[in-house]
Amino acid sequence: MRYISTxxxxxxxxxxxVVLTGMASDGGLYVPEQIPxxxxxxxxxxxxCSYAEIAFRVMKPFVNGEIDDETFRGIVRDAxxxxxxxxxxxLNQLDANHFLLELFHGPTLAFKDVALQLLxxxxxxxxxxxxxxxVIMGATSGDTGSAAIEGCRHCDNLDIFILHxxxxxxxxxxxxxTSVLADNVFNIAIEGNFDDAQAMVKASFADQGFxxxxxxxxxxxxxxxxxxxxxxxxxxxxVALGAPHRQVSFCVPSANFGNVFAGYMAYRMGLPVKxxxxxxxxxxxxxxTIAANDFSKQELKATLAPxxxxxxxSNFERLLFEAYERxxxxxxxxxxxxxxxxxxxxxxxxxxxxALFASHSVDDATILEVIREAHHRTKELLDxxxxxxxxAAERVRADTETPMITLATAHPAKFAEAVVKAGFPGVxxxxxxxxxxxxxxxxxxxxxxxxxxxxxxxxxxR
Ligand SMILES: N[C@@H](CCOP(=O)(O)O)C(=O)O
Numbered sequence: 001m002r003y004i005s006t007x008x009x010x011x012x013x014x015x016x017x018v019v020l021t022g023m024a025s026d027g028g029l030y031v032p033e034q035i036p037x038x039x040x041x042x043x044x045x046x047x048x049c050s051y052a053e054i055a056f057r058v059m060k061p062f063v064n065g066e067i068d069d070e071t072f073r074g075i076v077r078d079a080x081x082x083x084x085x086x087x088x089x090x091l092n093q094l095d096a097n098h099f100l101l102e103l104f105h106g107p108t109l110a111f112k113d114v115a116l117q118l119l120x121x122x123x124x125x126x127x128x129x130x131x132x133x134x135v136i137m138g139a140t141s142g143d144t145g146s147a148a149i150e151g152c153r154h155c156d157n158l159d160i161f162i163l164h165x166x167x168x169x170x171x172x173x174x175x176x177x178t179s180v181l182a183d184n185v186f187n188i189a190i191e192g193n194f195d196d197a198q199a200m201v202k203a204s205f206a207d208q209g210f211x212x213x214x215x216x217x218x219x220x221x222x223x224x225x226x227x228x229x230x231x232x233x234x235x236x237x238x239v240a241l242g243a244p245h246r247q248v249s250f251c252v253p254s255a256n257f258g259n260v261f262a263g264y265m266a267y268r269m270g271l272p273v274k275x276x277x278x279x280x281x282x283x284x285x286x287x288x289t290i291a292a293n294d295f296s297k298q299e300l301k302a303t304l305a306p307x308x309x310x311x312x313x314s315n316f317e318r319l320l321f322e323a324y325e326r327x328x329x330x331x332x333x334x335x336x337x338x339x340x341x342x343x344x345x346x347x348x349x350x351x352x353x354x355a356l357f358a359s360h361s362v363d364d365a366t367i368l369e370v371i372r373e374a375h376h377r378t379k380e381l382l383d384x385x386x387x388x389x390x391x392a393a394e395r396v397r398a399d400t401e402t403p404m405i406t407l408a409t410a411h412p413a414k415f416a417e418a419v420v421k422a423g424f425p426g427v428x429x430x431x432x433x434x435x436x437x438x439x440x441x442x443x444x445x446x447x448x449x450x451x452x453x454x455x456x457x458x459x460x461x462r
Contacts, residue, residue, distance in 0.1 A: 001064040003030040003224060006321040007335075008328020015066045016126050019119075019225045020134070022218025023205040028328065029318055030224045036061035038235070038270040043244040046235065051088035052080045054239070055118075055232040058269075062228045067125060075125060079117040082107055084430070089114065089233045091240055092408075094378045097400055098393060100386070100408040101237050108176055109411035109430070110307070111259065112147035115221075115229035120151030122225055123217060127157035134215040135461050136160045137204050139197035141255070142169040142307040143410060145187070146176035148219040153182045158217070159461045161186045163197035163453065166445055169306055172414045172429070172436065179439035186460055192448030193300045195312050198256075200450050210454040214461065221258025221315055230262030231269070238271045241403045251277035251393035251406040253385040254286055255308035257315035259407065264319060267356070274402045276357050279392035281305040281385075284361035286313060291359050293350055295334075296342030304364045304418040305384040307410065323349035360392035371422035381427060383410040384418040 002012040007028030013021060018030045038058070046054050055076045056069075063072055080088045085105040092100040106113025127134055136158055138148050145162040152158050162177055166189035178187045190197045201220065208216050221227060238248045250273065252260040260278055267273040280287045281303045288294040300311045317335060323345070324330045330346075337343040345353075362370070370387040374380055382390055389406040397404050412419050413427040420426055429436055446452050 001036070001062060002033045004033050005030060006317050006328060007332040015062060015064045019122055019223065020126055020215060020217055022216065023202060023222050026332070027206065028332070029222055029315070031318055031321060032062060032224075035265065035268045040244045040270075043235070043239055043270065046239045051232075051236055052077050054236045055080065055229070058232045058235050059228055067122070071125065075121045076118065079121055082117050083113070089236065091237055091405070092380070094380065097403050099237075099241070099403060099405045100380065101233060101405050102408045103233065104383075104408060104411040106147070107150045107432070108143070108146040109414055110143035110147060111230075111407065111409045112143045113150070114233060115226040116144070116147040116151035116219065118229045119219060119223065119225045120148075120155055123152065123158065124155040127155070132215060133157045133159075134217045135211060135457065136217050136219050137201050137457065138162050138219040139194060139201045140164045140169070140177070141194040141309050142173035143414075144220060146173065149177055149180050149185050152219065153180060153185055159184045159186070160219075161188060161457050161460075163188045163190050163201065165189075165193045165197060166191050168193060168302055168309065170415050170417060172416065173306070175436050175439065175441060176433075178441040178443040179436065181440065181442055184462065186456075187443035188453060188456060189443050189445045190448050190453070191445065194310050195300055196448040198310075198312065198314065200448070200453050203450055204454060204457075210458050211461070212458075221256055226258055227262045227265065227315070227318075230259055231266045234263045234266035235269075235271055237405050238266070238273070241405070243272055244270070247272040247274040247402050249273065249275040249277070249397060249402045249404045251279055251389045251397070251404060253305070253308060253389040253407060253409050254278045254280060255283065255310040255313060257286065257313045257319065259409070261315045261318050264322070268322075273356070275398045277389075277392050277396055278357055278359040279388040280359065280361045281308045281367070281388055282361065282363045283309055283311055285311055286316065287359040287361040289316075289345065290353060290357055293344045294342070295338060295344055297338070304367050304415070304421070305388060307385055308388070319353070320345075320349070323352050358396040358398070360396045362388040362391050366391060367418060368422045371418065371424075375424070381412045381419065381424060382408070383412040383415050385409045
């Protein structure tokens with residue numbers, strides 16, 4: 001298996017290279033050259049298997065023998081042993097045919113742990129094997145940062161620099177990052193928004209001269225391994241609800257699009273999926289694109305669902321690459337236009353996407369209404385991101401016969417502001433975090449200026 005760039009110009013890479021590279025040199029994102037297939041028999045045989053076993057089987061073709069099976073099994077087992085629920089990502093039935101896929105039982109209480117507990121271990125494995133050190137630069141709107149720090153803090157070979165938008169993440173999200181005082185962990189609060197932070201990370205990949213030859217690695221979902229790990233829970237949930245013998249649908253709170261793209265990959269691998277619903281907050285570019293073919297930037301809004309406060313959605317590029325029949329030139333041209341002016345997708349790819357994807361956008365007032373309503377109906381307290389999914393699933397699902405699986409992307413304890421505004425007294429943090437609000441914090445505030453951020457990274461890396 002080789003990996004190719006969505007913009008068609010960068011060299012194809014192996015799994016090890018792709019994990020250690022992050023972004024392609026032509027500015028694109030890596031995807032597998034061929035999409036491995038899961039046969040009906042393979043899907044059937046996963047029923048009743050542990051999550052770690054399903055994970056091993058689903059990811060094995062992507063890893064391509066570059067980590068031997070026994071070692072890879074160990075990495076997978078250790079990654080998911082850190083989750084507090086035996087099922088790792090349990091399904092919670094809300095009504096006759098609507099389920100929540102609870103992705104928040106990892107160490108930092110968000111779906112990012114599923115991939116980052118694994119990625120940290122894979123990076124450690126490859127870097128130790130090569131005897132190399134690397135620098136991680138990541139951008140976060142709130143959840144990736146802590147999950148990346150948690151996944152990589154014990155890696156001797158890594159220094160981690162996480163950029164978050166200053167005063168635009170929840171207090172719990174910030175403290176989960178800034179209270180980690182390890183020598184190899186650096187938090188930078190950027191005076192700007194998530195798009196500014198992500199743009200600086202991507203620019204650093206494009207020109208790595210400031211690191212004088214030290215390798216730069218991505219922990220954001222531009223790194224293929226993030227997507228690979230997330231494919232697993234779509235397959236596990238589908239199989240638990242009867243796939244391959246019946247179809248399932250998914251509703252995914254979306255912003256940087258890595259999560260829903262992983263679901264799309266599960267579908268392309270053979271999971272029978274009827275519909276994907278893309279749920280957004282008021283930053284609704286994904287919804288506008290699918291519903292109205294309006295692929296244009298609007299000003300980023302701060303919402304009650306801060307992890308989804310994103311306008312430039314990285315992984316949408318990977319979906320566009322598929323919708324444009326893997327024509328890297330067409331994708332590059334479209335994305336160049338998008339950076340300059342409001343644009344639109346061509347007719348054929350749009351029609352193709354609309355056959356599988358629906359979308360819905362939910363504003364802050366509705367998020368609060370949904371948190372109350374869902375609690376009244378189901379006794380579940382949803383976090384504000386999951387609330388966008390809950391509402392979207394109700395509003396735009398194709399039918400009520402196909403099981404609808406809404407991805408519960410984070411634990412409500414991370415978002416006290418929304419929970420309290422919705423009229424609840426708050427949610428206690430789990431025991432391993434119960435002193436989080438008293439822990440010492442360490443972070444550096446920097447302007448959204450690439451040169452200053454790169455100088456900080458260059459000075460502080462070990
Ligand atoms: N929503 C994310 C933003 C970064 O997305 P990623 O999936 O590319 O890491 C966050 O919470 O940080």
